[in-house]
Amino acid sequence: MMIDYPQDATPLDHDEIVGLKILHITTREELNRFEQDNINEAMQWLVTRHKSDILTEKFIKTLHNKMFGKVWRWAGSFRRSGKNIGVDWMQIPVHIHSLLADVRYWVDRHTYPHNEIAVRFHHKLVWIHPFPNGNGRHARLMTDIFMKTVLKQKPFSWDNENIDINTRARSKYIAALKKADTGDYSTLMDFVQSNSKTF
Ligand SMILES: Nc1ncnc2c1ncn2[C@@H]1O[C@H](COP(=O)(O)OP(=O)(O)OP(=O)(O)O)[C@@H](O)[C@H]1O
Numbered sequence: 001m002m003i004d005y006p007q008d009a010t011p012l013d014h015d016e017i018v019g020l021k022i023l024h025i026t027t028r029e030e031l032n033r034f035e036q037d038n039i040n041e042a043m044q045w046l047v048t049r050h051k052s053d054i055l056t057e058k059f060i061k062t063l064h065n066k067m068f069g070k071v072w073r074w075a076g077s078f079r080r081s082g083k084n085i086g087v088d089w090m091q092i093p094v095h096i097h098s099l100l101a102d103v104r105y106w107v108d109r110h111t112y113p114h115n116e117i118a119v120r121f122h123h124k125l126v127w128i129h130p131f132p133n134g135n136g137r138h139a140r141l142m143t144d145i146f147m148k149t150v151l152k153q154k155p156f157s158w159d160n161e162n163i164d165i166n167t168r169a170r171s172k173y174i175a176a177l178k179k180a181d182t183g184d185y186s187t188l189m190d191f192v193q194s195n196s197k198t199f
């Protein structure tokens with residue numbers, strides 16, 4: 001299959017493409033559609049699931065599996081290959097553990113305002129880049145679930161546009177993440193709370 005990736009998406013290596021469960025997919029558009037259907041099922045599952053602690057490695061993996069498990073064999077498993085972004089793959093569990101501990105600490109000690117805790121959580125999760133693909137969509141949903149269940153507040157608007165594909169919102173989102181890579185979260189804070197449709 002030929003996959004043309006959107007800007008700053010993670011390309012899959014050969015072994016990962018072999019993990020495609022639906023063999024008749026031939027285009028990126030078809031793949032997107034199957035993934036989106038799978039994500040919609042995950043949203044249904046979220047409503048009915050047994051409410052457990054979400055700040056765990058187990059939940060992070062379960063959510064990824066629910067979102068992509070019908071499409072990819074490696075869904076719900078941390079990556080075993082290097083990517084253009086992300087930590088060394090052998091260090092993923094360690095980084096995830098320290099992120100989860102940090103987030104708990106920030107919540108308990110009120111280290112940052114709630115929105116900033118959620119933004120820092122989101123950025124660090126995509127920065128670690130735990131999965132072969134789907135990291136952006138997974139980390140955005142994970143952040144929304146975190147805001148609802150732990151912070152007890154409304155999730156972000158994420159600019160109310162489809163940032164999975166090449167849009168102006170996506171360019172703004174990626175630029176804001178790159179700035180956050182340098183420790184400056186201000187642009188990402190603005191982005192997640194903005195709504196271009198109101199302009
Ligand atoms: N410089 C960066 N720093 C941190 N995170 C980044 C950076 N560049 C890209 N990302 C994140 O990586 C994601 C792309 O990774 P991946 O392809 O695994 O996820 P995805 O869900 O398939 O992506 P998407 O749906 O956003 O196309 C982006 O959506 C963004 O969240």
Ligand SMILES: [Mg+2]
Pocket residue numbers: 009010133134135
């Ligand atoms: Mg991708």
